[in-house]
Amino acid sequence: METTTYQIYTSIAKLHKSWDEVAHKNVFLQSHYLKVLEESAPTNMQCFYIGIFEKETLIGVALAQYLDLNKVESFGERDQCIKTYIRNFIFKNFASHALFVGNNMITGQNGYSFNKEINAITIAEILNNCAAEIVSYFKKQDVKIQIVSFKDFYQESATELRKSTFSLLYEFNTQPNMIFELQNRWKTNSDYIEALTKKYRDQYKRAHKKVEGIETRELSLEEIISQENRIYELYFHVAKNAPFNTFFLAKNHFSSFKKQCGSKFILVGYYIENELVGFHTLLLNGSVLETYFLGYDEQIQKEKMLYLNMLYNMTKFGIENQFKKIIFGRTALEIKSSIGAEPIVMSGFIYHTNKYVNKVMANIFPKLEPTLVWQQRHPFK
Structure with missing residues (x-):
């Protein structure tokens, strides 16, 4: 980490000139897609674009999104049951200000991209530091981020990240991709x-x-x-x-x-x-x-x-x-x-900024995800 630094941007116009070269493998991190977010993101979302540098050279890019769930008129109207009401209560009271390091609008490992091999320990340290800086940014605006989530990792990446500081976070598996x-x-x-x-x-x-x-x-x-x-x-x-x-x-x-x-x-x-x-x-x-x-x-x-x-x-x-x-x-x-x-099972890592709530995250989180029972079909000969 000695020579690795990062810069957080709030405007596409300020991105490093090499951004798209580094992001060339993933269209969801390229500037033309990020302009879509800048022009037409959901009204309760604010995006942050992260440039990762080795000395003066851009070697990685990442995306983070802040969501104000107080502005969502409905968390979903299909399932009307006690568990749904409990989930909505928890979100309103304990997770209404959420930071996602990754892209909450799509499914898949689209949160970051590097143009060289970077070990999981370094990636985790960078992402954690970026999240902490954004949490601090909102604190200065009197907005308290409650939930920080690093979302959507395929199992190979998740296995590597477990060897880092992410091992201290609650790992969750939501519905498969x-x-x-x-x-x-x-x-x-x-x-x-x-x-x-x-x-x-x-x-x-x-x-x-x-x-x-x-x-x-x-x-x-x-x-x-x-x-x-x-x-x-x-x-x-x-x-x-x-x-x-x-x-x-x-x-x-x-x-x-x-x-x-x-x-x-x-x-x-x-x-x-x-x-x-x-x-x-x-x-x-x-x-x-x-x-x-x-x-x-x-x-x-x-x-x-x-x-x-x-x-x-x-x-x-x-x-x-x-x-x-x-x-x-x-x-x-x-x-x-x-x-x-x-x-395909995907993992995420999450923590609550209140240390007491964070200790019971394993009990709270399952109540946030709708229960789904389904049967896999096998259509081929």
Whole structure:
């Protein structure tokens, strides 16, 4: 650590000139994506961009996000039970000001990137120091950060981080990340369908037949802007009915994404007689296809199996464009497994800034995560 330093930025305009060279392996750390956050982050979020230096040379970049959960109008309306009320009470009273070192808007190990090998002990020290500095920054503004979370590490990275000061933190595993490893032999969508068992080929055919009459097309920036209110209405319907939320997107989020990321961001609309009834979004991240937010009309979704058809369409895009994997994220685990995605366990590390609350974190944290019972499907021969 003697020659390793860091600089925390609050504006994209101040980033080091080598930022994108260091972040080239991960689109979620590149400046055009960070500009999306700067232009259209959720209203309860503030972002911090961290440059990590070896002497004068930038060797790493990282992202941190502050969330004021007092500004979230709903933590999620799907599950109305005693445990949900307990969870909401705990968040309001003990975790309403949260700092995430990483990206709370997406699933996956997207919190930092280095252009050289850095050992886990050094990474942990840097991230801890950055978190402490941001906590101090807010303290000077009379805002007390209660929760600090280092989020989303694949198991190999988590194992290494356990050898560092992270061993003193509470390690948690939330719902798994659903990842679809695409087979090299699949060159067309027909190859994928052929690989399915009869039961899941029949599911595909049934869903495909249901969606007849719906037109799909990729929207340009101008079309996204013109449909912005409708897109947000469809997104918000899905988001507020999720089991848990810590933010809601800004209305201009999708148009900002398209403006900043261009062809790397795709929004596909689903139309019935020129009325937008659903959409899904994709982000091209090197050889990885990242699924992003979506929305739909609930009645059309039920009648047309719209969500399942969206999953099939995203899979088709991934195969036909020769991506190696598709990141489907944490929601709807069972239906995603039915198309071929598999659960990958991810870890996070967390602490409470109140030392007394922190001592009982192992008892408190399980009450914050919605309980989910699901059955993994195995759709291939």
